[in-house]
Amino acid sequence: MVAVQETVERVRRIDVDQYRYGFETLIESDKAPKGLSEDTVRFISAKKNEPAWMLEWRLEAYRRWLTMTEPTWARVDYPKIDYQDIYYYAAPKPKKTLSSTDEIDPEILKTYEKLGIPLREVAILEGVEPPPGGPQTPNRKIAVDAVFDSVSVATTFQKELKAAGVIFMPISEAIREHPELVQKYLGTVVPTSDNYFATLNSAVFSDGSFVYVPPGVRCPMELSTYFRINERNTGQFERTLIIADKGSYVSYLEGCTAPQRDENQLHAAVVELVTLDDAEIKYSTVQNWYPGNSEGKGGIYNFVTKRGDCRGKNSKISWTQVETGSAITWKYPSCILRGDNSSGEFYSIAISNGFQQVDSGTKMIHLAKNTSSRIISKGIAAGKSQNTYRGLVSAHRKATGARNYTACDSLLIGDKCGAHTVPYVEAKNSSATFEHEATTSKISEDVLFYCLQRGLSEQQAIGLVVNGFAKDVLQKLPMEFAVEAQKLISISLEGSVG
Amino acid sequence: MTLLEIRDLHVGVDSREIIRGLDLMVNAGEVHAIMGPNGSGKSTLSHVIAGKPGYEVTGGQILFRGEDLLEMEPNERAAKGVFLAFQYPVEIPGVTTMNFLRTALNAQRKARGRGEFSTPEFLKKVREVAESLNIPRDMLKRGVNVGFSGGEKKRNEILQMALFEPSLCILDEIDSGLDIDALRIVASGINGLRSPERAMIVITHYQRLLHYIVPDYVHVMSKGRVVKSGGKELALELEACGYGQFETAA
Ligand SMILES: Nc1ncnc2c1ncn2[C@@H]1O[C@H](COP(=O)(O)OP(=O)(O)OP(=O)(O)O)[C@@H](O)[C@H]1O
Ligand SMILES: [Mg+2]
Numbered sequence: 001m002v003a004v005q006e007t008v009e010r011v012r013r014i015d016v017d018q019y020r021y022g023f024e025t026l027i028e029s030d031k032a033p034k035g036l037s038e039d040t041v042r043f044i045s046a047k048k049n050e051p052a053w054m055l056e057w058r059l060e061a062y063r064r065w066l067t068m069t070e071p072t073w074a075r076v077d078y079p080k081i082d083y084q085d086i087y088y089y090a091a092p093k094p095k096k097t098l099s100s101t102d103e104i105d106p107e108i109l110k111t112y113e114k115l116g117i118p119l120r121e122v123a124i125l126e127g128v129e130p131p132p133g134g135p136q137t138p139n140r141k142i143a144v145d146a147v148f149d150s151v152s153v154a155t156t157f158q159k160e161l162k163a164a165g166v167i168f169m170p171i172s173e174a175i176r177e178h179p180e181l182v183q184k185y186l187g188t189v190v191p192t193s194d195n196y197f198a199t200l201n202s203a204v205f206s207d208g209s210f211v212y213v214p215p216g217v218r219c220p221m222e223l224s225t226y227f228r229i230n231e232r233n234t235g236q237f238e239r240t241l242i243i244a245d246k247g248s249y250v251s252y253l254e255g256c257t258a259p260q261r262d263e264n265q266l267h268a269a270v271v272e273l274v275t276l277d278d279a280e281i282k283y284s285t286v287q288n289w290y291p292g293n294s295e296g297k298g299g300i301y302n303f304v305t306k307r308g309d310c311r312g313k314n315s316k317i318s319w320t321q322v323e324t325g326s327a328i329t330w331k332y333p334s335c336i337l338r339g340d341n342s343s344g345e346f347y348s349i350a351i352s353n354g355f356q357q358v359d360s361g362t363k364m365i366h367l368a369k370n371t372s373s374r375i376i377s378k379g380i381a382a383g384k385s386q387n388t389y390r391g392l393v394s395a396h397r398k399a400t401g402a403r404n405y406t407a408c409d410s411l412l413i414g415d416k417c418g419a420h421t422v423p424y425v426e427a428k429n430s431s432a433t434f435e436h437e438a439t440t441s442k443i444s445e446d447v448l449f450y451c452l453q454r455g456l457s458e459q460q461a462i463g464l465v466v467n468g469f470a471k472d473v474l475q476k477l478p479m480e481f482a483v484e485a486q487k488l489i490s491i492s493l494e495g496s497v498g
Numbered sequence: 499m500t501l502l503e504i505r506d507l508h509v510g511v512d513s514r515e516i517i518r519g520l521d522l523m524v525n526a527g528e529v530h531a532i533m534g535p536n537g538s539g540k541s542t543l544s545h546v547i548a549g550k551p552g553y554e555v556t557g558g559q560i561l562f563r564g565e566d567l568l569e570m571e572p573n574e575r576a577a578k579g580v581f582l583a584f585q586y587p588v589e590i591p592g593v594t595t596m597n598f599l600r601t602a603l604n605a606q607r608k609a610r611g612r613g614e615f616s617t618p619e620f621l622k623k624v625r626e627v628a629e630s631l632n633i634p635r636d637m638l639k640r641g642v643n644v645g646f647s648g649g650e651k652k653r654n655e656i657l658q659m660a661l662f663e664p665s666l667c668i669l670d671e672i673d674s675g676l677d678i679d680a681l682r683i684v685a686s687g688i689n690g691l692r693s694p695e696r697a698m699i700v701i702t703h704y705q706r707l708l709h710y711i712v713p714d715y716v717h718v719m720s721k722g723r724v725v726k727s728g729g730k731e732l733a734l735e736l737e738a739c740g741y742g743q744f745e746t747a748a
Contacts, residue, residue, distance in 0.1 A: 444588070445551065445552070446588050447588045447590055449548075449550050449551065449572060450584065450587070450588045450590075451590075451602075452549070452571070452572035452573045452576070453548050453549075453550075453572055453573075453575075453576055453581075453582050453584075454576060454598075454602040454605075454606075454658060454662070455573050455576040455577055455602050455603075455605040455606035455609065455662065456573060456601060456602055456605050457573055457605065458573075460601065460605060464590070464593050464597075464598065464601060465590060465593065467592070467593065468590055468591055468592025468593035468641065469591070469592055470592070471592035471593075472592075
């Protein structure tokens with residue numbers, strides 16, 4: 001990502017107060033009235049020209065949500081959210097229907113340019129610097145589905161995808177154009193009743209991505225969505241649904257940023273993945289929402305439900321995440337291993353600095369025979385942050401031969417932060433083999449001095465050491481994401497010492 | 499030209515005085531050997547020159563080209579040309595030696611107002627130097643010093659010294675852990691870097707190293723002071739008689 005690299009390179013020294021993506025685009029937006037009621041739900045549904053079944057689905061979720069209470073078990077602490085003080089829908093006012101990226105509001109394009117996202121097809125990943133001594137990677141393509149506040153503003157590469165039979169479009173469009181697929185799968189992984197935030201999302205979700213890969217198809221390019229929260233007091237509630245039909249494969253990249261604001265913004269997304277027999281989904285996230293300023297003011301509340309269902313035999317779902325942003329992160333991308341021989345993976349780097357609170361991890365639910373899962377979690381805590389890994393590995397009575405390997409490593413920078421590991425293990429049959437390893441370490445003075453003696457600044461040294469610590473996970477990211485993620489890691493740790 | 503000037507240096511750790519009034523003058527082009535018994539403060543001196551935190555300088559001064567070195571951050575000192583080859587180089591897991599070298603080299607070049615090396619330029623240079631030190635290429639792809647043998651770690655230090663082109667090289671027991679062949683290779687690498695602009699301080703326990711790297715001056719350190727200075731023949735004298743005569747002098 002040339003643009004991304006340039007953007008990153010231009011950033012020299014920022015601290016938590018100087019969030020890199022803290023600019024705001026001035027475009028008129030089309031907002032729902034503040035607050036949440038059946039009318040809000042109807043407003044959103046109407047805006048989207050949704051069919052009646054979709055509205056019903058939402059309303060049912062809304063009614064259920066009214067009976068639920070906000071969960072409090074996570075190790076995060078925040079003032080009570082006033083759900084009536086939030087705008088649930090904001091769309092950039094469309095000037096006309098868009099048929100290509102050329103017609104996108106230039107203001108929006110500019111925003112994406114600042115973010116370094118190649119919305120225009122010409123900006124396809126050229127010249128990503130290979131690692132020294134490493135192989136030259138051929139240019140790869142990424143199809144971008146950009147979500148600007150609540151609406152997907154552009155979808156590129158449609159033609160090539162169409163030729164392959166891959167459906168990649170905003171979910172709002174899929175609801176109208178592929179109702180049979182959406183109805184068949186929506187809410188089957190994360191039911192509308194699942195948890196407080198997922199239920200809220202089901203009622204008011206505004207947009208997100210929809211992907212369907214037909215049987216036997218290997219998606220010809222990486223699919224990507226960048227989320228960005230622009231509007232003040234706007235909750236962002238994306239809904240993403242990805243289905244890999246029998247024997248298919250898709251890799252999906254998600255990146256998020258938000259402008260800098262004093263008040264907190266709520267983000268409650270739901271992502272559902274389904275793999276049928278022999279199919280594979282690789283889902284990668286780089287999350288750098290605004291983390292709040294150096295006094296802990298502002299920042300995104302990120303309450304996300306991500307779950308994959310390995311529904312078919314021999315299928316595989318792999319989550320890779322790099323979490324550097326948000327004031328509060330509450331996020332447990334999980335796998336349900338329902339098909340025999342299916343496997344789930346979770347690779348995570350979670351960085352917290354300043355006053356950030358991260359409670360993240362995964363659930364691996366082994367339901368079928370000979371299922372396997374692998375969890376590699378790297379938590380890095382700096383400043384006055386709290387970083388918790390929370391994981392569940394469970395084997396059902398029928399899940400004979402279930403295997404799990406978990407490694408949780410925490411790295412502390414300074415002595416005012418905290419790292420915590422909360423693993424839950426439940427094996428309901430005796431043939432399950434679960435392994436768990438955990439370490440906690442600090443960056444050693446001797447290592448820092450060695451780096452400084454060789455001319456590195458303290459920040460460079462920490463960036464390098466932390467990237468080394470997180471390497472196992474970074475390697476799981478697609479190449480162009482890995483480059484960006486490495487720089488993000490260094491940037492998000494600036495101001496973490498001294 | 500005087501490169502390094504240390505005057506009446508006093509250094510303590512946890513209120514215990516380790517360097518107790520040390521003087522040393524090093525001119526460009528010279529090689530100084532420092533010898534002395536275990537615990538006499540040799541490594542401490544090298545750390546204080548390089549700026550390692552945790553030491554309290556309670557008196558005296560260190561000037562580098564007339565500038566107060568003690569006022570500078572360790573990385574500024576590195577950029578000014580101070581290089582320390584560590585007695586015990588650390589391991590940095592997950593960071594390839596290549597990546598480390600490139601990041602460090604470019605940081606120094608930048609600080610010296612020179613352009614960064616492009617990847618091909620850099621690769622060419624590293625490979626050349628690595629070859630001359632008998633460092634296999636795949637060692638460069640491994641984590642910095644991770645799983646390196648004692649000798650490999652020392653060669654890696656010299657590799658960095660050659661790359662960074664420092665003007666003051668402090669070599670702290672570069673000969674420890676080296677077999678005869680490695681000693682010869684490392685010594686010839688070091689000799690190749692001797693130049694009229696560059697000075698070296700070679701800390702060692704053994705005449706053996708000084709046989710290869712012939713010093714202009716030899717200093718004997720004991721209990722935190724230089725107790726005797728002389729020419730290269732002083733090292734031979736030490737080898738024959740030991741430190742006993744100086745212990746009392748200190
Ligand atoms: N961080 C520290 N804390 C406490 N004591 C220290 C520290 N660093 C050095 N010392 C002490 O200072 C004295 C000098 O140590 P130093 O490592 O400089 O000796 P040296 O001359 O390099 O010895 P050697 O030949 O064994 O390498 C020793 O007594 C050592 O224990
Ligand atoms: Mg020593």
